[in-house]
Amino acid sequence: MKYTITVPASTANLGSGFDTFGMALALHDVVEVEVTGSGLAVEVIDAGAGDMSGVPTDESHLVVRALRRACRYLDISVPGIVLRCHNAIPHSRGLGSSAAAVVAGVAAGYALAGKDIDGSALQLAAEFEGHADNAAASLLGGFVVAWQSGSTYHAERLVPHSAIRPVVAIPEVRSATEQTRGLLPDRVPHRDAAFAASRSALAVHAVTARPDLLFAATEDRLHQDYREPAYPASVRLMRALRSRGVAAVISGAGPTVLALTTTGILPDGVDVAGFEVIELPVDLVGVRLCVS
Ligand SMILES: Nc1ncnc2c1ncn2[C@@H]1O[C@H](COP(=O)(O)OP(=O)(O)OP(=O)(O)O)[C@@H](O)[C@H]1O
Numbered sequence: 001m002k003y004t005i006t007v008p009a010s011t012a013n014l015g016s017g018f019d020t021f022g023m024a025l026a027l028h029d030v031v032e033v034e035v036t037g038s039g040l041a042v043e044v045i046d047a048g049a050g051d052m053s054g055v056p057t058d059e060s061h062l063v064v065r066a067l068r069r070a071c072r073y074l075d076i077s078v079p080g081i082v083l084r085c086h087n088a089i090p091h092s093r094g095l096g097s098s099a100a101a102v103v104a105g106v107a108a109g110y111a112l113a114g115k116d117i118d119g120s121a122l123q124l125a126a127e128f129e130g131h132a133d134n135a136a137a138s139l140l141g142g143f144v145v146a147w148q149s150g151s152t153y154h155a156e157r158l159v160p161h162s163a164i165r166p167v168v169a170i171p172e173v174r175s176a177t178e179q180t181r182g183l184l185p186d187r188v189p190h191r192d193a194a195f196a197a198s199r200s201a202l203a204v205h206a207v208t209a210r211p212d213l214l215f216a217a218t219e220d221r222l223h224q225d226y227r228e229p230a231y232p233a234s235v236r237l238m239r240a241l242r243s244r245g246v247a248a249v250i251s252g253a254g255p256t257v258l259a260l261t262t263t264g265i266l267p268d269g270v271d272v273a274g275f276e277v278i279e280l281p282v283d284l285v286g287v288r289l290c291v292s
């Protein structure tokens, strides 16, 4: 039996919802899993993601680690595994590749156990990253609001307004989430926290019902400026777009720039040299499984 898991990319933060907002995007990794008599074989295939030479093919592979974790949680043992990963989501660009890999592994564990995905899958997936924004989006699809109570992760899925057409500008350069989180301060001024509260509350309304409010709703003071030294060209592009009235933000931990448009294109005259610009519709479904 072959289990095929299709998992969407995601964009996190959306400007004002640091570690809270996520949105699934229609760019998918596909992971095929087969159970064998013994051992582990991992094949990593570039399906558009670019150079995959740094990705391990042993027990340290992220999909394998998440699959093993889910199997332990679900109390099943698997004698051997063949895994074929068709990677389309570029790594370390702020498009949630690591969360997608973890969600694929967890979903594979549930598939092997013959169980439907439930709330515990989010917990297992989010524990890998320490925040649930990307994982919840890849798991549930649509627009998610994620939060943490103690060590428990939660998320609510909302449906984005149908007029929203996300466009991403993906640079060649990479940046590791772990490093760019290190650029964030331990404390922020109270006025910036209040600013963030207003904009993130507004963003829930803007994304679901009032796209005309997206520009104000995506303003951020908690993370993007602090991370500018890691990817100055991306922040420059984001600001150039915002100066034209486009609701542009840094996608996740960067360096991709996300523009929440209603046109599916970026305005003429903005210099996008060094970036691949593509429209990525919202994925409303989240992770899916096919058994053959
Ligand atoms: N499909 C995958 N298979 C195996 N490992 C992966 C996969 N995707 C990501 N990884 C691992 O995760 C790393 C990237 O994680 P990182 O959190 O820095 O970036 P990201 O998830 O692409 O971006 P962000 O979290 O900002 O959206 C890769 O270098 C690789 O080690």
Ligand SMILES: N[C@@H](CCO)C(=O)O
Binding pocket: 012, 013, 018, 019, 020, 129, 131, 133, 134, 177, 181, 223, 252, 253
């Ligand atoms: N909210 C996370 C997303 C990236 O994993 C961050 O900005 O660091």
